[in-house]
Structure formats: structure tokens, C-alpha cells
Amino acid sequence: MMKETISVNSQKMELLRKDYPILHQSVHGSPLVYLDNAATSQKPQLVIDEINRYYTEINANIHRGAHYLASMATAAYEESRTFISEFIGAKHSHEIIFCSGTTEGINLIAHSLGRAVLKPGDEIIISAMEHHSNIVPWQLACEYYGAKLKVIPMSEAGELDVDAFAKLLSEKTKIVSIVQVSNSLGTVNPVKEMTGMAREAGAYVIIDGAQSIPHMKVDVQDLDCDFFVFSGHKALGPTGIGVVYGKEKVLEMIPPYQSGGEMIESVSFEKTTFNKLPFKFEAGTPHIEGGIVLGSALKYLSSIGLDEISAYEQELHGYQEKLLLEIEGLEIIGTAKQKASLTSFLVAGIHPFDLGALLDQMGIAVRTGHHCTQPVMDFYGIPGTVRSSLAFYNSYDDIERFVTALKKAISMLK
Amino acid sequence: MSNDKRRSMKTIEEKQLEIIEEFSFFEDWMQKYEYIIELGKELPLIDPAFKTDDNLIKGCQSKVWLHAEKDEAGHIHFSGDSDAIITKGMVALIVRVLSDSSPEDIVQSNLHFVNEIGLHQHLSPTRSNGLASMIKQMKLYGLAYQAAQ
Numbered sequence: 001m002m003k004e005t006i007s008v009n010s011q012k013m014e015l016l017r018k019d020y021p022i023l024h025q026s027v028h029g030s031p032l033v034y035l036d037n038a039a040t041s042q043k044p045q046l047v048i049d050e051i052n053r054y055y056t057e058i059n060a061n062i063h064r065g066a067h068y069l070a071s072m073a074t075a076a077y078e079e080s081r082t083f084i085s086e087f088i089g090a091k092h093s094h095e096i097i098f099c100s101g102t103t104e105g106i107n108l109i110a111h112s113l114g115r116a117v118l119k120p121g122d123e124i125i126i127s128a129m130e131h132h133s134n135i136v137p138w139q140l141a142c143e144y145y146g147a148k149l150k151v152i153p154m155s156e157a158g159e160l161d162v163d164a165f166a167k168l169l170s171e172k173t174k175i176v177s178i179v180q181v182s183n184s185l186g187t188v189n190p191v192k193e194m195t196g197m198a199r200e201a202g203a204y205v206i207i208d209g210a211q212s213i214p215h216m217k218v219d220v221q222d223l224d225c226d227f228f229v230f231s232g233h234k235a236l237g238p239t240g241i242g243v244v245y246g247k248e249k250v251l252e253m254i255p256p257y258q259s260g261g262e263m264i265e266s267v268s269f270e271k272t273t274f275n276k277l278p279f280k281f282e283a284g285t286p287h288i289e290g291g292i293v294l295g296s297a298l299k300y301l302s303s304i305g306l307d308e309i310s311a312y313e314q315e316l317h318g319y320q321e322k323l324l325l326e327i328e329g330l331e332i333i334g335t336a337k338q339k340a341s342l343t344s345f346l347v348a349g350i351h352p353f354d355l356g357a358l359l360d361q362m363g364i365a366v367r368t369g370h371h372c373t374q375p376v377m378d379f380y381g382i383p384g385t386v387r388s389s390l391a392f393y394n395s396y397d398d399i400e401r402f403v404t405a406l407k408k409a410i411s412m413l414k
Numbered sequence: 415m416s417n418d419k420r421r422s423m424k425t426i427e428e429k430q431l432e433i434i435e436e437f438s439f440f441e442d443w444m445q446k447y448e449y450i451i452e453l454g455k456e457l458p459l460i461d462p463a464f465k466t467d468d469n470l471i472k473g474c475q476s477k478v479w480l481h482a483e484k485d486e487a488g489h490i491h492f493s494g495d496s497d498a499i500i501t502k503g504m505v506a507l508i509v510r511v512l513s514d515s516s517p518e519d520i521v522q523s524n525l526h527f528v529n530e531i532g533l534h535q536h537l538s539p540t541r542s543n544g545l546a547s548m549i550k551q552m553k554l555y556g557l558a559y560q561a562a563q
Binding site for chain 2 (some may be wrong): 028352353356357358369384
């Protein structure tokens, strides 16, 4: 893929870059090139303005006040919930539970679903490429209920072994929790197929969508998963807000996670009854501004079009991997056939931290380290990688600046 | 060896000023980092016998090994290593400043040179390269040897 072949789509995408004020600055004297989108996305002006508008015009506590501001804030919060349910193809808006992010979301599910279904001897299946936040909550649940954690192996290319997964499934399998897009390898997993297999075995299925939601169209009814979890801040929204989608039937069946105000119907010292969905899972005053503005961020994403975003990011990704592979001694870690716009790599004889430190001096923001997936690093026997993760507001120019800087860093370190 | 001897005569403050002067000749970040990388490559490193898990300071990003021993004069001699070359260069600078000083001087030291040569970001705990923990560990050795006196 040559730069000369830039498509109409990419020209349109490059125009969107002006929506991101943070990108138009210098870092250590060089123009900022932000390639750490898998860690967090940057925010368009519209999102920044909406945060401001919330506090300037409608801030109030929701769901209780009888005054004007309370009803404005409540309406905005609930409209956002409805939009998010449509955005991911949920059947009902009350299947959308606001939480602080993917980590809290998985903890909520591990706690509440765990309490409802786990017994000693049961099994939970995760994959070899999970983020620590989709490993540790399940380890704790296993320890607490006497269940066993099973891990779907992956190939050298970083693809899950679906046949091995079929063999792991049994009547003991109660929960399967897998990542849709790996944050350290970029692999896009066949989650629809795997969900089907797990459901046939009678297991509940959770999909970690932290890395997929800003990059591809997600339809939870089509996936037929029981839960889908994602973070707002990776999808142009504010930090501290995220979503747990859960099927109505399952959310009705499992007990609450946190308790307190808002999540109750009536409280006496003898007996408390819980509020209906989704409030049963939303104790206390929520992150109101975050919930509202996440809706605005996802509306913006959807106005650009997830299919167009995917197509452009794949173009950029192809260009990035092509240029990287021309560098002597550079090895891409994670070479699955289906990858999101994310590349982890190492250069022979050079520690990833050193590359990251020098790239930073040249204004290039990449992530280095184990990316909270230590088992993946152990699998490859490496201390970490350098990771460049793209978003649709990146440009061909960003990639060229990055590769030029990388070559300079390598020559300094060799 | 004679070089080491000469250094050991200097105070921590003198050694810091010496480094600040060396760095004042660099015109841009590249020269500065090239020098640190050179230091990392040259550093007479830790004796492999001391490169043990006991001496390992785990950073999130790079590993640092630190070994301490006391000589007859009661000074603490440090040696260190890292798996990342820039971290190793920084280890070399910090070891050069603190090594062969008295436990009291190490405990009371204030490593202002790092700030003045514009490399303070490497000592930030968020940088997770193990250097901030290494300095803390060096001071703990100082305290321990002080207590043992």
C-alpha cells in the first residue's frame, strides 16, 4: 500500500483530525504523534464541549430531584443509555449498566454471576491473551468458590486454538470470558463462533470489548453473548465511565454487586428489596457527566460510521506494518490474519523501554512494556514490546514520522 | 582504579556538580542521550555473582540490579545493572554520585543533578523503570549500615 493510493475515505478521515485539539501541539520540540490509542483515545472538541455544557447548564443529581435541573440531567443520562443500547444492538436500554470501566465491569460480573452460578468443581474458561483485568477477577472467583480456571491456548501467530477450546468445554464449564481484540497483539478473535460453542455447552459468555468498541461495529444480539463490557475512555469518551451490557434474563437472575442508595426499592432494617434494572446494579450517585458524554462520543463515532472507520484504520495499519517490516531486525509480535489497527514489535538486541524513551524525545507517543498481559509476554519469552496503536484520526504522515523516528532511535541504540 | 580513588575523595555534591558541567556541553537531547547510552555500554557492571533475584529491583518496564558493600573505611560501594541501556546509563550516573560515600552522606543526599541535566522524568515513579526504587534502596542501605555502626 503506497501513500499515493490514499482513498477518498482517508482524505475524509484526515479532515477529522482538526476535531482533536490535543493533537495540535509540540512535544519536546517536535509535533506530537499520538500512537497510544489502545491505552486511551483522544477526545474530540465536541466531547470536551459536552463535558463543559453538562456542568455549565444541567448539573444535578439524577433520578430523585423534582426540580428542573434534576429532570434535565436525568433525561440526558437516560437518553444516553438508550443511545448506547442502540449503538451495540441491545434489545432493551435497561440492559445497559453504567460502571467505571472494563475493569469494574468484569469485577461486577465475576462477583454477581459468580455468586449465582459457581460451585466447587465448576470451570471458568478464559484465553491465553487476556488482559490482567480479565484474569485476576476470575482467579479470585475460582479461589472463593473452589472452581477451576482453564486457559484456551494460542499459536505463535497469536491466534486462539478454537479446537482446543472445543475440547476444554464440558458440562463443568459455567463461564467463558474472552477478549474480542487483544490489546497486546491486536488479534481479532472469532468471538461469535466461540460464543455459540460456549452457549451450546451451557456456559455464560462474557466478551471484553475494551479494544473492539471504537474500531468495529458490535452487535450484542448477533454475538448472542450474555455480557459485553467496554470502557468509555478508549472510545473518545471521558475516563471513569464504562458499560456492562447484560442480557435482561441474566441480569434479573444475578444478585447486585455494590449496594447503597439508588439500587434499592425499599429499605427497612428487616428487609431490603432491590430496584429494577438497570438501577439494581448502579448503587450511589453515578458518574453522571461521564454517562451523558459517553453517549455524545458514541454518537460522534457512529456519525462517522464504524465501517468507514474500520476500513480506514485497516489501510493505515497495513501501511504501518509494511514500513515497520522494512526495518532490519524488527519483529512484529502477533501476526494473526485478523488484526485490529495495532502493532506490537521488538527490535533485535534493543530493550523496548529504550526505544520508547527515545521516541518520546522525538514527540512520538507509543506504549512500551507488558501491556498488562504478562502471560502473553511469558508465552513469547520477552520482557515487553513497543506498541503502536492507531485511531482514525491518525494520518499517513503520523506513521511516516514514527517510522523515521524509530530508525533514528535504533541507530542511536545499536 | 586510580580514577576510582580520586572519585572517592570527592563529596556527593562535588560529583553532582561535575556531572552538571559535563552535561552543559551538550547542545541537544540527542547528544545527551548518546552520552547516557555510551555510559550504559561502558559501565563496569555488577559482578555476575551479585546479579541475583535478591538484588533485583523490579520496575514495570525495565529491571535494575543493585549491590551494596562496605569497605574498610566505612564507605558504601554500589554496583548496578539494568536490562535497558538508557536505564543502565542512568544507573551509572547515580552510582557514580553515591558510591564510595559514607552511609550518613548517602542518607542525607539530594540528587538535584538529575533535575539540572533535564533527566528528571526518568526518576518519576510513573516512569516505572526502577530508578526511583533504586535510589530509595540506596538510602535504605545507608540507613542499615548507619544503624549497624
